[in-house]
Amino acid sequence: KYDKIEIPGKLTLSQPCSPFSSCNNFARNDAVCMRCREGMRRAIMPTTKTSKSKREKRGKGKKSSKHEPKADKEPDLETARANAALWELKLKITEQDLSDYRGAHHNMALLNEQLTNQLFRCEQNSVDMTGYWQEEVEAREEKAEDFKALQGEMRKMEENEAQLKEELSDMRKSMDFTQKEHEETLRKTEDRFQRDQASLKKEMRLMCNQEIAKMKLDHHEAIVKMESALTSAFKERDHLNETLKTTIQEAEALKKLTHSLAKEKLSVILEKDMLKATVKKDTAKMEVKEKKLSEVMAKAASLELTLAEISRKSEQQEEKEKRNLVTIQASQVELDKLQKLLAMREKEMQHVKQLAKTIVDKRREVEVFFHEALNHVRQEIVASRLQNKKEALQDYQQKFREATAGMIKFPPIRSVNRSPNYLFTDMEAAAQWSHPPSDEVNMSQLTWEQKEKVLSLLFAKMNGQTV
Structure with a gap:
């Protein structure tokens, strides 16, 4: 937008109204604001002296003839002043534009620096990602090598398993001869086990009676102490509940163990029957396998030891079951007594609550x-x-x-x-x-x-x- 300013002497100036100038009315569509126009007019208008005008009015002829060439030079001075003012305005506008361009250049430099930083970060992230993926590939390759090694070990295990099956078949053939002696030893061990079981039952009964008497005395003392410490009784009740749960869980585990032992016993009996059948079938081949009898005897001794350990473990488990049953019964009796005492205390508390309610009502x-x-x-x-x-x-x-x-x-x-x-x-x-x-x-x-x-x-x- 340009505002045309008419100046005396047929001089027209065109001045752009810049958005960077001091004019606040740049958004108008018709012309530059009146303030800018007035400033331009003041800058361009000539300043005349009053003394010269008074002298001209007094009518001095000689001096007026001298001032005539100055009057001819006045349009040139006015044009020069107008051009100077115009160039000053243009200089101000260019300086303002220069400052704006410098600010924009500074902003662009900052933005360029930010972009370079972002590019550096992206490159660093890409390098890190490539390193990470290389490590992942190496780890996968190591896993593949481990998998191949495991496959080789599995093959070796299969070969060993085939060899073990062959050895087991040989051992079954060699065990046929020693089966009779093994049956006799089993019969003897069963008789001894029954005798030991009867003696253990007697000892357990005596121990149970003694423990019951001790438990009665301890329970009497506990009842005497319970009246003085009711809060500890509540805690003990919770502890007893937990122990009861644990003992019940142990009893269930022992039952599962007994079932598993029974299954193992059945499997042993089945194997024994199978061995008997193989004895009947392969009696003719026993003469050839007499050389391996010593090795089979050693293995039979080891099996007897394992059987003795199994029987001993079963005895220990039965003893644990009996002890757990005794402790469960004793804890149940104590729990019943504690529940009775708790019911009495609850009745007392209800009575106290009723009294407190009546007192509050009163x-x-x-x-x-x-x-x-x-x-x-x-x-x-x-x-x-x-x-x-x-x-x-x-x-x-x-x-x-x-x-x-x-x-x-x-x-x-x-x-x-x-x-x-x-x-x-x-x-x-x-x-x-x-x-x-x-x-x-x-x-x-x-x-x-x-x-x-x-x-x-x-x-x-x-x-x-x-x-």
């Missing part, structure tokens, strides 16, 4: 009574004050009538402030306590204000408040 009734009494006393105070006010007004009106009639003097004016004729002196006197502390006072002798004070003090002391 206290509530007393509080309601005190509130009603205080409300009644306050209502009576209000009524008595209204009555006193009414009587005082009637008395005052009567005295005023008598005073206007000339019978007595006018009554004194009673004010609200602290004066001798204060309006509420009677009420304050009624509220004060006039009885000595040693005398007995009847409630009928007190005023309503004193009754209110007594009731509020009683209510505060009943609630434990200090007055």
Whole structure:
């Protein structure tokens, strides 16, 4: 947008109204603002001296002839000044544009620096990602090598398993000869096991009786101590419940173990039957396998040892089951007694709660009574004050009538402030306590204000408040 400025002397200047100039009205569509136009006009208009104009008016002929060439030079000066002002404005605009371009260049440099930083970060991230993926590929290759090694080991295991199967078949053939001796030893061990089991049962009964007697004594002492520490009994009850759960879990585990042992025993019996069948079939081949009898005897001895260990473990498990049953029964008895004692304590607590409820109800009734009494006393105070006010007004009106009639003097004016004729002196006197502390006072002798004070003090002391 350009604003055309007309100057005397047929000179026209075109000045752009820049958004970076000091003009605030750049958004207008018609022309430059009046302030910019006035500034241009002041900058371009010539400054004339008053002394020269006065001299020209006085009409001095010689001096006017000398000033004629100066008048011819005035348009040239005006054009020069206009051009100078125009170039100054253009210089200002270019300086402003230069400063703006410098700011934009600075912003672009900052943005370029940010972009280079982002590019460096992206490159660093890409390098890190390539390193990470290389490590992942190496790890996968190591896993593949491990998998190949595992496959080789599996093949070796399969070969060893085939060899073991062959050795087992050979051992079964060699075990046929020693089966009879093994049956005799089994019979002997079963007889010995039954004898030991009977003796263990007797010992366990004796131990159980002794432990029951001890448990009775301990239980009697525990009952005596239980009355002094009920909270510890609750904790012990929780502990006993946990131990009971653990013992039940152990008993279930032992039952599972016994079932597994029974299954193993059945499998051993089946193998024994199979061995008998193989003995009947391969009696002719026994003469060839006499050389391997020594090795088979050694292995049979090891099997006997394992069988003895299995029998010993089964005996220990049976003993543990019996002990667990005894402890479960004893803990159940203690739990029943504790539950009875807990029921008694709960009954006592219910009785105490009922007593507390009755006490609270009575206290509530007393509080309601005190509130009603205080409300009644306050209502009576209000009524008595209204009555006193009414009587005082009637008395005052009567005295005023008598005073206007000339019978007595006018009554004194009673004010609200602290004066001798204060309006509420009677009420304050009624509220004060006039009885000595040693005398007995009847409630009928007190005023309503004193009754209110007594009731509020009683209510505060009943609630434990200090007055």
